[in-house]
Amino acid sequence: MxxxxxxxxxxxxxxxxxxxxxxxxxxxxxxxxxxxxxxxxxxxxxxxxxxxxxxxxxxxxxxxxxxxxNSGAGCVLAVDLGVTSADVAVTDLSAQILATVGHPIDIADGPDVVLAEVDRLAQKALAEAGLTPADVCAVGVGVPGPVEFSTGRPSHPPIMPGWHDHPIPSAFGRYGCPVFVDNDVNVMALGEMGVGGSAQDVLVVKVGTGIGCGVIVDGEVYRGAQGSAGDIGHIHVPTPDGRTVLCRCGNENCLEALAGGGALLRDALEAGLPVSSTRQVIELAAQGDGPALELVRRAGRMIGTVLAALVNFFNPHRIVMTGGVAQAGAPLLAGIREAVYGRSMPLAARALEITVSDAPDLSGRVGAALMAIQGYLDEDSVHQALAR
Amino acid sequence: MxxxxxxxxxxxxxxxxxxxxxxxxxxxxxxxxxxxxxxxxxxxxxxxxxxxxxxxxxxxxxxxxxxxxNSGAGCVLAVDLGVTSADVAVTDLSAQILATVGHPIDIADGPDVVLAEVDRLAQKALAEAGLTPADVCAVGVGVPGPVEFSTGRPSHPPIMPGWHDHPIPSAFGRYGCPVFVDNDVNVMALGEMGVGGSAQDVLVVKVGTGIGCGVIVDGEVYRGAQGSAGDIGHIHVPTPDGRTVLCRCGNENCLEALAGGGALLRDALEAGLPVSSTRQVIELAAQGDGPALELVRRAGRMIGTVLAALVNFFNPHRIVMTGGVAQAGAPLLAGIREAVYGRSMPLAARALEITVSDAPDLSGRVGAALMAIQGYLDEDSVHQALAR
The missing domain is CATH 1.10.10.10 (Winged helix-like DNA-binding domain superfamily/Winged helix DNA-binding domain)
Incomplete structure (x- = not known):
């Protein structure tokens, strides 16, 4: 209504x-x-x-x-937690970054160790921006796993051992302000929408070690019944050559097991390429190496097979690719477009834009800031602030 | 917000x-x-x-x-147009049917012939309900093809020759009231949600000659960028035996070409079953005929393959099956559940309900009535009515 x-x-x-x-x-x-x-x-x-x-x-x-x-009326802390890195930014209320610091971490060290490091980074970033904890109006945190949004607790996160049910907001008690926690893909999707937002329907697809998707309906994050919407990494994909690959989830031929960063490295090693990381496969492709280019393009085609079905079902305005593997750019997009335009209905595909994120490194921090700002400035909060 | x-x-x-x-x-x-x-x-x-x-x-x-x-403050006309039938109901403002009449039509006779028949049925239904055209507050129409919702004009409908861009609302000029037109699957989805609605995320999947899906986000119809959301009939499905079937859309192995009503009849004839219509295949299965049961269950598995992917992506509260083939009931559901529970992520599948519509024959008319009532009673309309 x-x-x-x-x-x-x-x-x-x-x-x-x-x-x-x-x-x-x-x-x-x-x-x-x-x-x-x-x-x-x-x-x-x-x-x-x-x-x-x-x-x-x-x-x-x-x-x-x-x-x-008045975007200077306060600041927020934006935390982008990855498997191997923590980045903390201080932004104004328009998500403009005032200071940002990062440090390598191992998410498997658990919440106590990792959140102590985040706290140290936050204090450093605040000091760099010339601000104090009292200036912080809200905190936004993106983490690499499923989160119960209402409580800010991870829910059986597969690559965050020790984090299940940990109350992440309690680590930010010193700021005495609201704390918002969501999974990294939803947060990046907010970051891709930007400050102005828009009433569009958008898919933000992250292809890193895993594959996930932020679903934006009418400018807002769509979560679904249990908050697991966008979990596209375990959709079944037929392989052209009939080969079977076991996924870490126990099922066979999941999208992630065929086209994620780990799959790309595995296939490159099998093909005898001189690489030891996914990043090196991407770099080889960027240098024009034929076999590396074909591997990236093949991953794109498999991702495109899934996206073609989602384009018919969801009819998005646009799809934004992000994450480490998406930095391969052109050859990945070529494979995706080949599958999507070959298999989507013309009406849904006609005006569809498929692009790579302009700032994949930043969208996690900008999105975490926007999540915090939106939460802080929503109607109820403003109502309470005015009533004081 | x-x-x-x-x-x-x-x-x-x-x-x-x-x-x-x-x-x-x-x-x-x-x-x-x-x-x-x-x-x-x-x-x-x-x-x-x-x-x-x-x-x-x-x-x-x-x-x-x-x-x-006061649901008796007015009435609405609810029109359910199918390929071979037109049903018109008069309902009160709670979508309670006061009178309903139907007649066989051929949608390919085009808008002039078909809408004249609808007009005749509407007058008959109003007379049966003891009402006059002046009592009609709004009209809702469901049609078997894509519609530009804002104008009520079909948009290149594949099985409605002659209807492209026809201004359906103009056929109801005599009532001097708002007219709302949408595709039959969106309308049936509204009908399945009922008068009270609910804030749930739901898929209403119609399996008839074609296969389509009404997508409900937070209790409201989700349409997507070009209004084509839910068009799942042409999603590509791998066949277990590697066979290739050409779809009427020109692509191969679309869901509709493998598991729609036409496919079921084709496969039954190939298997030598004594049938001449899809309905007879469903009836054979209902009588416990082994080969017919297996055909229905196989169609269910192929539909379930697509729904498993959509469950991961969309994480719905429930899925409601409707349409002629859905009346097969248990064997179809068994095939669907086998595929969905085998391939969806546990979190998304855990609380998921998959059911067959309680009243597939009625949901088109009830949904058309609800669409008309919602349009008539939305905030702006009530504001204007009160301002008079």
């Missing part, structure tokens, strides 16, 4: 995402009265979240006073 | 769907002030859409006056 909420949080959202720049535009957008909008805008200005700046173009009468979101 | 709209349309929606039964419950649900809620409820009572009836239980003070949606 359509809604025309004119709560303070909704008005702030419209200014923050660029949908409205003046009281008059807020009135037009929400259908609320001029008096209601003005009163709530005044509250938001008093709270430091909005500020007035300059005058817009006039269509006859007095030019309107422009409203701006 | 969460919203707590307390518009008249939103209040009506809460009472209509059983979420609130009194002014106090509306206040609690929306967070709006008691004065605001009372004023809007009074407007809705004056407009005849709400009525007061009886008193609820008290928790101490004066027992609250109960509010009821």
């Amino acid at each position: 359509a809604s025309t909420s004119a709560s303070a949080g909704a008005l702030l959202h419209h200014v923050r995402t660029g949908r409205a720049r003046s009281r008059a535009e807020l009135v037009a957008l929400t259908g609320a009265s001029r008096n209601t909008v003005s009163a709530r805008v005044d509250e938001l200005i008093a709270a430091g979240l909005l500020q007035e700046g300059g005058r817009g173009g006039s269509t006859g009468g007095r030019p309107p006073t422009l409203l701006q979101f | 969460a919203s707590t709209s307390a518009s008249a349309g939103a209040l009506l929606h809460h009472v209509r769907t059983g979420r609130a039964r009194s002014r106090a419950e509306l206040v609690a649900l929306t967070g709006a002030s008691r004065n605001t809620v009372s004023a809007r409820v009074d407007e809705l009572i004056a407009a005849g859409l709400l009525q007061e009836g009886g008193r609820g239980g008290s928790t101490g003070g004066r027992p609250p006056t109960l509010l009821q949606f």
